[in-house]
Amino acid sequence: MKSNEVSNNREIPRRKTAEQRRQDILEAALKIFAEKGYNGSTTAEIARAAEVAEGTIFRHFSTKKELLIAVLEPKILEGLIKLDKEYSEDTPTEFFRRFLKNRMELIKDNEALIRLMFAEAQYHIEVRESLFKGILGQGISIIRPWFEKGVELGDFRALPFLPTMQSFMGMIMFYGLFGNVFLGLSPEKTIEEAADHMLDLFLHGLAR
Amino acid sequence: MKSNEVSNNREIPRRKTAEQRRQDILEAALKIFAEKGYNGSTTAEIARAAEVAEGTIFRHFSTKKELLIAVLEPKILEGLIKLDKEYSEDTPTEFFRRFLKNRMELIKDNEALIRLMFAEAQYHIEVRESLFKGILGQGISIIRPWFEKGVELGDFRALPFLPTMQSFMGMIMFYGLFGNVFLGLSPEKTIEEAADHMLDLFLHGLAR
């Protein structure tokens, strides 16, 4: 019988599964890393936050850096897949609205993770590559056909694709990562509102 | 007579001025910090890069953190002032073009500094404040009257100021900090071209 199955009246400690421990450590590591940066965090502190002994970390991850990679690597793609069921009946404009909202929500939901990713991407090549493949690259390749469709239909102007996307991504990223911190925007604004404003600006511009 | 003044034929070491030494250290520190981050850099390494003894660093800066602050603090405002001579004859649109170009050049010229600043702003309040006051805040306050003038003249739509600026700043920052790295944009494109494209997009939008 599996020992974790049913409560019996013996008063004995029940151990979490190895997988659960791993998750505890990952969760704690994300928290600490996001707070203090990779080099500013200690394995002792992470262990404390995860409520495990320091040695336990190294049973699950052979080095601190491997822990960082594990924190960043897998989660990224989770939220991206949804969009891949192509709503092929959408107009390009409708697609952009959906995409924008999805990304803004994704960023808000994983703010610590993404912030950490951008910060550490500066110093670790692996992270940089992961960031490009995971967030920026995926976004670009999903958008591209819709962009081109929009141009064909005459809905969009035939602007150069990559520079245009760079600006678009910049708007989104900056909103999620720095917006509320630096510009003191009212946080009670919903993502919905913010997304609508950004889309309006992106599609129609500031000029009358 | 000042000892550093004229070359004489005695073969003796000439000491740099204290100020010059300070600059050497600051320059080296910027390089190393930008490369590896604050916590990833060691004072020994900075000393080596500056070609001074490690102790010398601490004669000029009492702590490593003070060195970081000194690296970031003063330079920021240098490039900003130019714009303050108000070209009051400009149209709002012309102002935005000038502003955009100025900021993009400023970012390109100080890429390491600004990249470092954004990275460390996550972890040090002083840096965060300095970033807001120095780059983002200044930009916002310079733009505002021109934005309002543009709305009054009927050149611009009456969009909410801060969210609009957030997107604008996002486009600029992302271009400077991540654009070439992540999106593989052709680096032979001049800033001029990039700025013109960004302004076009910002003013008129993607939609036809």
Add this chain to the structure above:
DNA sequence: ATTATAAGTGAGTAATCACTCATAATATCA
């Protein structure tokens, strides 16, 4: 029950780090 395996622990370790300080080198002043 007994044994075998997997998982957890935390004191210990070698390396590294920011910072100090006694000494030396250079510059300034009398």
Add this chain to the structure above:
DNA sequence: TGATATTATGAGTGATTACTCACTTATAAT
């Protein structure tokens, strides 16, 4: 030319850190 002040030096220091390992505890297999 000395006397004094300023700046530079780098070996030394205590604190911190990532990682190890001998050992304990829990679970699975026989």
